Amino acid sequence: MDAVTNLSGPISPTEQLRPFDVRRDMGPVADLVELCFADTLDPEGKRFIQRMRSAARNNGILSWAAVNAEWLNMPLSGYVWEQENILVGNISLIPYNIEGRRSYLIANVAVHPDYRRLGIARELTIKAMEHARKRGSPGVWLHVREENDQALELYKSMGFAEHARRTTWISTTEPPQDELGIKSIFITPQGYHWSILWDWIQHNYPPEVTWHLPLNSKVLRSGLWGSIYRLFNRARNRQWVAQHDDKTLAGLIWQASGSYADLLWLAAPSDVDNKIIQTLLNHTRRQLGTQRLLKLDYPARHSVQGIRKGGFTPQQTLIWMSVDF
Secondary structure, three states: OEOOOOOOOOOOOOEEEEEOOHHHHHHHHHHHHHHHHOOOOOHHHHHHHHHHHHHHOOHHHHHHHHHHHHHOOOOOEEEEEEEOOEEEEEEEEEEEEEOOEEEEEEEEEEEOHHHOOOOHHHHHHHHHHHHHHHOOOOEEEEEEEOOOHHHHHHHHHOOOEEEEEEEEEEEOOOOOOOOOOOOOOEEEEOOOOHHHHHHHHHHHOOHHHHOOOOOOHHHHOOHHHHHHHHHHOOOOEEEEEEEEOOEEEEEEEEEOOOOOEEEEEEEOOOOOOHHHHHHHHHHHHHHHOOOOEEEEEEEOOOOHHHHHHOOEEEEEEEEEEEEEO
C-alpha cells in the first residue's frame, strides 16, 4: 500500500511526526489506510482493516501489542504524522528475518488526500529508514504498485533500487472451455519429481520477496515425510507434473488457504513454453473445480500468455525495492 508526496520544508508547530502508538492510533490508522487504498483493497486487505478495527476495541490486545510490537512480524510499529491533532499520515515497519539477518519492510505509506504534496510521505520514509538503521538492519525493503509513478520517483530519489516485479493472478469464475494447450503432454500427480520442482520453486520464489508468503518445503514436498508433516499441521495440498517423453517440464502445487483464495505454486524453468503452463493450469482447474478462487504469485511478465489462457487475470503487479545502509 502506498501513497506519496513531494519534498517538504521544516515541520511547523501545528505538525508532529511521532512513533505509532498502538493504543491510540490503531483505529485512526485503519481509517486512513482504508481511505487511501479503497480502490485497490482486495478481500484480504479488507479483512486486514477489519482486524485492525477489532484490535483497536480490545484493550488487552492493545496492551500486549504495545510491548511486543518491535518483535512481531506484523505492522504494529512505525510512525504517524499529525496535523493540528488530526492523524493524516502513516508508515508501518514490519520486522522480518531473511537467512538469519534482521531487516524491515516499509508498508502502509498513507497520506490523507487533503494533505498530499506537502512532503509528509518523504519525512515519514526518512524516519522509518533511521529507525531501521539504528537497530542494526542492513537495509529496508518496500513494494509499490507498478502504475504508481509518483511513488516510484520518490523512492528512487531516496536511493531505493528495484529488485523484482511480482504479479498476483486470480482465477476466473469458470474454468477455460478450450482444449488443453498441448495434447501430447502427460499430466500426472507429483511423485519422484520433488527435487527438480523444488529447485524451480526456489528460483521463482526467492526469499527476499516472498518471505511473507506461506511457502514451506515441509508442507509442499511429496512422499511420506511430507504427508506426515501435513497430517500433524492440518495442511492440505495436491500436486501435478507436466511431462513429455519422460521429461519433467513443469509442476503445479495447490495449497489450501484460510483466506479468500487457495494458493498455487508454479514450478517451471524461466524459458518454459506458454502452452505447457496453459495445459497444466487447465488440467489443475478442472481437477479442483470452481468452488474456491485460486491465487498465483509469479515473476511479472513471465508466462503471461499461458497463465491468461489457463483462466487467470492479473490482480496487481508490485515492484520490490530496497536500500542498503
